[in-house]
Amino acid sequence: MTNTKLIQNCAVLRLKDDDSAVIEAGQDVLIRGDKIHNIRPTGEIDASTVDEIFPADGMVCLPGMINTHAHIPMVLFRGLAEDVSIARWFNDFIWPLESNLTEEDVYWGAQLALAEMIESGVTTVADHYFHMDQVAEAVQQAGSRALLGWATFSNQGYDVLQQTADFVSRWQNKADGRIHTIMAPHAPYTCDDAYLKAAAEHAKQLGVGIHIHASERLFQTESSLESRGMTPIQVLAETGILDVPTIIAHGCGIIQEDMPLLEQANHVGVAHAPKTYLKLGGDMTPIPMLKAAGIPVGLATDGAASNATLNLFEVMRLMTLMQKWIPSDSEQMPIGQALNIAFRGGAAVLGMGQSLGQIEEGFLADLMLVDLSGIHHQPVHNPAASLVFNVQPPDVKTVFCNGKVLMHDRELKTLDKGHIIQQVKKSMERLAKRVPEKRIQVYNP
Ligand SMILES: [Zn+2]
Incomplete structure (x- = not known):
């Protein structure tokens, strides 16, 4: 029955x-x-x-909220890299910390994040990280819905790319159909063209899409134009990425010249994370330009190392306020539009507009x-x-x-909050011993 x-x-x-x-x-x-x-x-x-x-x-x-771009285990780094430049944020903090994470750390970080998301009404997340089998296991336990991609960089080589494709096959449609998978090359500036082409080929063969950071800032678009005469979106088109359904994380550097490529693409959605842009001093996704072209936009937190929380109500609020503030026009981004972006937009970005978000x-x-x-x-x-x-x-x-x-x-029904917090604390104590220069201070009140 x-x-x-x-x-x-x-x-x-x-x-x-x-x-x-x-x-x-x-x-x-x-x-x-x-x-x-x-x-x-x-x-x-x-x-x-x-x-x-x-x-x-x-x-x-x-409807449940839909987080269209996150690195959920990064809740482990909440508050660890404050008031620093984006270069220091990556080079001095995030990359040294991430390279020392174990599978177990990622598992408990993912559980912590899923608990926080459920508590604020987020039921679906498109996550882009590594040790993704552990994230998938955490999602299975939490009962949430997820679109999971294992992030890769070209300096990791083609064997690792193949392993991320194996992850796609391993977890596609698992957990009563709640888990879907996607290829996740990191970005055009960390993956060379041949690597992006190979990722697109894998996606085509597996019948899945691609989740990638691209045109994150106007600066990236300018430097890509200068160094190779192409915008990052043109690189995505040239390498065949846009031939499969694509989630573009951020797109703050998308310019008018990119729009025909996005309109002709197989299916593109853009993940918008305004709190991260505000906190790291970035640019804003050009929502009016994307909406005018019928490109779906959804809400995102990115990782909690740059967003502090995984609360999409807060993100929706910041999106709405910024869209009024940028043009100095309080009639922009009316309430109905904000709610449509949060729910239907998020579902459309994930290619699930026919079954989710309403x-x-x-x-x-x-x-x-x-x-x-x-x-x-x-x-x-x-x-x-x-x-x-x-x-x-x-x-x-x-x-x-x-x-x-x-x-x-x-009351959470699938996750044990007290136990998760305890395990995360132990993980952080172990990480503190492995990470150089004492990046981690474990707070013991
Ligand atoms: Zn990201």
Whole structure:
């Protein structure tokens, strides 16, 4: 028998093709197996045969949030490289630390990150890191949904590229279909053209896409034009990357000349991580230009070493504020558009727009219940505005993914938070011994 769950008397966020958002009060949502089966006015669905009932008076039912670009185990480096230049951030901190991580460190880092994401309503993540078998195992345990890619650089050679392709085959469609995989060459400035071509060939043969950092800053576009007469997006087109579905992380240096290539591409989505850009002093993804060309944009955190948190409500808020601030125009990025980017945009970036990112019949049952009764929401004149500007993670009460409960009334159901925190602390103590120059201080209050 297929398990059924009924969310009773919630308000449902409905996202429309014209980028508007409507909140319909007094609705029941019936989950059957891993899908949303039915949405009806409260009382119309027969509750007597349902397996589990979730009363949701005063709650808004939203799709789960979709993090379109992250390096989730980097939660281990939260706060370790503050107030430094991007060059020092990489060379003096992140790369020496990452090269000393073990599989076990990555596993516990991934669990910590998944717990943080579930607590703030994130049910799907496109992750780009290494030791990805451990990340996949953590996702399997957490019950979340993920699109996983094993990052590679050309200086690691073609055997490593093949190993990342083997990872793709090993985990594709695993964990009840919650895990999907993708090739993940790091970036055009760390992978030469032959390596990018080989990655694209693997992706074609495996029937998967590519997740890559490209045009991260305007500076990268300028230096690529200067050194080789091509923008990073032109490099992606030349090397066949854009012949397969591609997630471009950041794209802050995308220029008008790149747009025809992106429009002709197989399928391109851009991951937007404004908090990281603000924190590291970068540029902003040109959202209006991408939207005008019909290129999907989704929200992203990048790693917590540059973003501090994995909270996409905060990212949505910063995106909205920056899109008003840049042109000095408060009419830009209206609430409905922000919500559409967060949910439908994120799903479209991952190529899952037909099954994820909306509360509609037949869509995957990845949902959260958000409580707007807190003082910081009162009085609620405009619940959609509350979702964009006021929600804090503790307002997210219950989270479902693939029809299963991952958190109920703030209690995590699949992960043991206390144990994870303990294991992460042990990992950091071990890492501190391995890393030169005492980069890590373990805080013991
Ligand atoms: Zn990144």
